[in-house]
Amino acid sequence: MAIKKIMVIGAGQMGSGIAQVCAQAGFHVVLNDMNEAALEKGLGNIEKLLTRAVEKERINEEDKEATLARLTSSSSLEASSDCDLVIEAVIENMDVKASVFQQLDEIAPAHAILATNTSSLPITDIAALTKRPEQVIGMHFMNPVPVMKLVEVIKGLQTSEETYETIRNIAINLGKTPVEVNDFPGFVANRILIPMINEAIYTVYEGVASVEDVDTVMKLGMNHPMGPLTLADFIGLDTVLAIMEVLHEGFGDSKYRPCPLLKKYVKAGWLGKKTGRGFYQYD
Structure with missing residues (x-):
């Protein structure tokens, strides 16, 4: 057509x-x-x-x-x-x-x-x-x-x-x-990417490393062009949470549970770059 x-x-x-x-x-x-x-x-x-x-x-x-x-x-x-x-x-x-x-x-x-x-x-x-x-x-x-x-x-x-x-x-x-x-929850890109971001948030939530250091590990150690927490801010934390919830509901697997820190930031209105505050602050 x-x-x-x-x-x-x-x-x-x-x-x-x-x-x-x-x-x-x-x-x-x-x-x-x-x-x-x-x-x-x-x-x-x-x-x-x-x-x-x-x-x-x-x-x-x-x-x-x-x-x-x-x-x-x-x-x-x-x-x-x-x-x-x-x-x-x-x-x-x-x-x-x-x-x-x-x-x-x-x-x-x-x-x-x-x-x-x-x-x-x-x-x-x-x-x-x-x-x-x-x-x-x-x-x-x-x-x-x-x-x-x-x-x-x-x-x-x-x-x-x-x-x-x-x-x-x-x-x-x-x-x-x-x-x-x-047609599976998260398709390919987000089924792989968003749980990785969620796990990066867990490392901050559990005190494993700072936001900046988590991003540095992934950039310098894994050759990612952008750290996962910077990327989360760019995507929008509300969007990240929505996708994690779709994955969690769709698969019924606890490995897809959204991090409590992610939920807290979204409730606070810290959605990332578009609101001026997420894991980083923006002018």
């Missing part, structure tokens, strides 16, 4: 990044968010990143202007009525995603594919909320989207092979490397 117009729902860091790479790849893109301020901020971030790319001579001014010309915005899901693909990138909460997909199922054209950027929630459960489960799929981008090459393409139980191949080809057109993943 030919994909010409894409809606991206959610104008946060992930959503605006997805919208940017889609527009750069030549697709007409509608960036959607019900919060007008978030929508304005998301569009501003895209323009800022494109300007920086021009300054670094990765693209030229004409490329930047052409990308922005292919990008429009909307605060209503009704704008999905003529889209071929919708990529949802809202908060990692099943109730919120359920509401979005139920509305999209009524509004989007019958041929449209509905994709979710969820980092851990079951694709089969989301698809079951629609009358088109064979056209629902996971398309999990990595953060920051314009830089990171990986996209996990996750099939639900009823996802058709045609839907999978279409999304796989879209990912390639975006300059990404798609990896086929089956």
Whole structure:
């Protein structure tokens, strides 16, 4: 199926990044968010990143202007009525995603594919909320989207092979490397990454080492480009906790229990870089 117009729902860091790479790849893109301020901020971030790319001579001014010309915005899901693909990138909460997909199922054209950027929630459960489960799929981008090459393409139980191949080809057109993943809690990336971060938090909680020293061990000893606690702040501690809870509930295994310190920070509103305080403080 030919994909010409894409809606991206959610104008946060992930959503605006997805919208940017889609527009750069030549697709007409509608960036959607019900919060007008978030929508304005998301569009501003895209323009800022494109300007920086021009300054670094990765693209030229004409490329930047052409990308922005292919990008429009909307605060209503009704704008999905003529889209071929919708990529949802809202908060990692099943109730919120359920509401979005139920509305999209009524509004989007019958041929449209509905994709979710969820980092851990079951694709089969989301698809079951629609009358088109064979056209629902996971398309999990990595953060920051314009830089990171990986996209996990996750099939639900009823996802058709045609839907999978279409999304796989879209990912390639975006300059990404798609990896086929089956529908298990956390998929691949977060099933491995988030428990590692959780264990790093436990080492601080139990007094094994300081935040800075835990990060130093993983950077210098394991050659990680970023320490796990710095990474947790970058991802958002609320997101880390949400994924750990999905893993814990999905597998019923105590090895996935969220660290009490992680829960405490989230309750305190220390969510990481986006709030100015997590395991580190930010200006």
